[in-house]
């Protein structure tokens with residue numbers, strides 16, 4: 060909620076609690092004071108011109124920025140309150156900034172004159188003229204509330220928006236109505252959140268099912284791959300056996316080659332000896348032939364003479 064009201068104060072420290080109460084009213088001031096006394100206020104950054112703060116209330120954490128600028132008090136709060144001219148959280152922050160015992164008390168001046176005429180200070184609630192009048196007013200408010208309550212319950216049962224809050228002065232009963240409205244808003248938000256979470260859960264469930272299916276497929280593929288691996292391992296073992304056999308055959312071939320070399324060398328050696336023998340035989344034969352030829356000629360002559 061953002062708001063702007065004319066204000067003649069020069070410094071935020073001049074906004075005394077009485078002045079704050081005079082402009083927001085007793086009920087809002089009371090709630091703001093409760094936040095302040097419960098230590099719900101945290102001043103993030105503050106000086107006499109501007110305050111940045113946080114108020115941690117029962118309905119969540121709200122952020123405020125409050126400033127004096129151009130003769131106006133500018134208030135902004137992240138809450139959804141319609142309290143005027145500013146909400147209970149801003150009241151709590153101003154009270155926190157104006158905490159007793161600080162030097163800011165010394166600058167308290169012109170208490171009732173900071174709000175310009177366009178801002179109507181809320182008249183402090185005067186003591187009741189009589190206890191009977193007060194009781195009568197409270198009974199009237201309770202009656203209005205009890206009239207409103209069945210309609211609200213019916214709307215809750217039908218999941219419809221709550222009926223408009225009945226017109227009544229700020230007080231406990233109005234607080235009850237606002238509490239019911241806030242609870243309804245929170246329930247709605249919770250319900251929306253629940254629906255979103257359920258949708259998300261369903262989506263994640265589907266995703267999980269898909270992942271499970273993929274895992275089953277992977278497991279089947281892994282089984283097939285393992286079977287293929289085992290087949291390949293068997294083939295590899297066979298290959299190793301064949302390789303071993305080939306090695307043996309290679310060694311046998313080398314051995315045979317060595318034997319063949321030995322035989323060849325022996326043959327060459329015997330061939331050479333045979334050649335040598337043949338040439339010797341040839342020489343012997345030639346010699347024999349030379350020796351034998353004249354003898355034969357002599358023999359033929361002798362024989363012819365004999366004839």
Ligand SMILES: [Zn+2]
Pocket residue numbers: 121136137138139140146147148149
């Ligand atoms: Zn607020």
